[in-house]
Amino acid sequence: MRGMAMTLRLTDEQERALALLADAEGVSKHEAVVRAIADAAARRIRDGRVRALSSEGRTRYESLLDRLAQ
Numbered sequence: 414m415r416g417m418a419m420t421l422r423l424t425d426e427q428e429r430a431l432a433l434l435a436d437a438e439g440v441s442k443h444e445a446v447v448r449a450i451a452d453a454a455a456r457r458i459r460d461g462r463v464r465a466l467s468s469e470g471r472t473r474y475e476s477l478l479d480r481l482a483q
Contacts, residue, residue: 421446
């Protein structure tokens with residue numbers, strides 16, 4: 414895997430939070446950032462799928478849901 418170097422500019426507060434996160438996970442700050450990015454991406458994808466499935470379910474079972482609400 415080939416990586417891309419980049420600079421991450423953080424406020425003092427963000428840097429402290431990153432240091433705490435890395436320490437809590439027992440990893441480097443770099444690894445903590447990489448994991449945070451992966452976790453955020455997975456949540457976004459999962460949340461989008463849940464919203465889509467919920468919408469499909471509401472459409473599919475609309476009449477049943479209306480009857481249950483009465």
